[in-house]
Amino acid sequence: MKTETTPKMTVLHAPVGVRSIVSSLVAFFIVASSVTFLLDRGQEAQVQMAVEHGRQEMQVKLEAGLQEPAMRGTTDAGDAGEECNWSRGRWVYDNMSRPLYSGLKMRIFNGSLISFKALEYNATIDFYWSPLLVESNSDNPIIHRVEYRIIRADRIERHASVWRDADIIVFNSYLWWRKQKDDMRMKVMYGSFEDGDARLDEMEMIDGFEIALKKLTEWLGENIDKNKTRIFFAGSSPTHSWASNWGGEDSNKCLNETEPIYKIGYKAATTDYSLMAKAKSYFKTLEPKGMHVQILNITELSDYRKDGHPTVFRRQFVPLTKEQIANPASYADCTHWCLPGVPDVWNEFLYGYLMYK
Structure with missing residues (x-):
C-alpha cells in the first residue's frame, strides 16, 4: 500500500454476501475464526499435534516454527521453489487466540460503492459491486435477482474508473458465471441502443466469462x-447444497452441520476449477508487460467447510416463517458464509501475500 496518503484497497465482489465479505475485509489482516486452517509446509522440522473435537481425533503435522513467520510461499501447487502451499x-x-475482531472503523455508502475507513491504520477499503466485471443487468447491488443475465461486451x-487509483x-x-440450471445461457450485448447498432448474442456462461475476462x-x-x-483474483467459492456429497441427506442441504469435512482431498461433485484455469490463462497475457495477477x-x-454457512439463519429482507425454516431444501443458504469463519482465512492468505512480496 502507498504511504504518502490514505491507502486504498478495492474489492470487487460476487460470490459471498455483502455483510460477510465487507465485515471481514475491514479486518483482512486478522484471522477471526474459531477454526484455523493449518498449512502443509515444506521439508522443515515438524512436530505432531493432536486435535480433539468431540469423539473424533485428528493427527496434524505442524511445522515447529509455524507461528514465527505469519505466512510465506505461494498458493499455486507445483510452483518451482515452493515453500508452502497455502491452499x-x-x-x-x-479456542485460544480467536476471535480477534475489533470495532475501529466507519462506513460510507454510495450506490454500488461501500467505503470502510480503518482509522487506526489510515487505510480505506472500498467494496464495489460489479458481479460480472463488465456492465450488466446485475449491476444494481439490491435489485439483481434475475435468472437471465446480460453483459455489455x-x-x-x-466500473473500472472506481478501481483506477487503488493500491490493491x-x-x-x-x-455469477455458474449455471443455476443445466439449460441456463446468457446474452452478450454489442453496440448500444442509443447508437442504433445494438446486437444480442446468446451463449454459454463460460463463453460470456471469457468475453468479460478479455x-x-x-x-x-x-x-x-x-x-x-x-492485483489479485480470488478463486471460486464452493457451495454445499448437496449433502449427499459428504454422506448426508440432500433434503437438509447444509443445515445443522457443525464440523468440517475431514476427508483429505475432498472435492464436491459441483466444485469446478475450469473457470479459475480460464482466468489464469487470460491474466498470463499481461506478464510480458511486467504485470502479474x-x-x-x-x-x-x-470445500471442507460444510459447516460454515448461515443456512436458514441468514438475515433476510423478510424473515422466514416457521414453515420455511422447516424446509431447508428450499430455504437453507449454503452458498454465502458466516462470520467469523471461512472468509477470515481468505483474508489471512491475502495478508500473507501482501507481507511476503
Missing part, C-alpha cells in the same frame, strides 16, 4: 500502473 491443509479448532469503464485490487466473480485484461494492461497497484486459490480449503 492445502487441515481445519482444526482454535465492450463496456467496463463505468481484489477481483471476485466466479459464482475486456478486463485489456483494461488492466492499458490503465494500471504495475509499479503502484497489486495473483490467483488466490481459496476453493479447496473452503
Whole structure:
C-alpha cells in the first residue's frame, strides 16, 4: 500500500454476501475464526499435534516454527521453489487466540460503492459491486435477482474508473458465471441502443466469462500502473447444497452441520476449477508487460467447510416463517458464509501475500 496518503484497497465482489465479505475485509489482516486452517509446509522440522473435537481425533503435522513467520510461499501447487502451499491443509479448532475482531472503523455508502475507513491504520477499503466485471443487468447491488443475465461486451469503464487509483485490487466473480440450471445461457450485448447498432448474442456462461475476462485484461494492461497497484483474483467459492456429497441427506442441504469435512482431498461433485484455469490463462497475457495477477486459490480449503454457512439463519429482507425454516431444501443458504469463519482465512492468505512480496 502507498504511504504518502490514505491507502486504498478495492474489492470487487460476487460470490459471498455483502455483510460477510465487507465485515471481514475491514479486518483482512486478522484471522477471526474459531477454526484455523493449518498449512502443509515444506521439508522443515515438524512436530505432531493432536486435535480433539468431540469423539473424533485428528493427527496434524505442524511445522515447529509455524507461528514465527505469519505466512510465506505461494498458493499455486507445483510452483518451482515452493515453500508452502497455502491452499492445502487441515481445519482444526482454535479456542485460544480467536476471535480477534475489533470495532475501529466507519462506513460510507454510495450506490454500488461501500467505503470502510480503518482509522487506526489510515487505510480505506472500498467494496464495489460489479458481479460480472463488465456492465450488466446485475449491476444494481439490491435489485439483481434475475435468472437471465446480460453483459455489455465492450463496456467496463463505468466500473473500472472506481478501481483506477487503488493500491490493491481484489477481483471476485466466479459464482455469477455458474449455471443455476443445466439449460441456463446468457446474452452478450454489442453496440448500444442509443447508437442504433445494438446486437444480442446468446451463449454459454463460460463463453460470456471469457468475453468479460478479455475486456478486463485489456483494461488492466492499458490503465494500471504495475509499479503502484497489486492485483489479485480470488478463486471460486464452493457451495454445499448437496449433502449427499459428504454422506448426508440432500433434503437438509447444509443445515445443522457443525464440523468440517475431514476427508483429505475432498472435492464436491459441483466444485469446478475450469473457470479459475480460464482466468489464469487470460491474466498470463499481461506478464510480458511486467504485470502479474495473483490467483488466490481459496476453493479447496473452503470445500471442507460444510459447516460454515448461515443456512436458514441468514438475515433476510423478510424473515422466514416457521414453515420455511422447516424446509431447508428450499430455504437453507449454503452458498454465502458466516462470520467469523471461512472468509477470515481468505483474508489471512491475502495478508500473507501482501507481507511476503
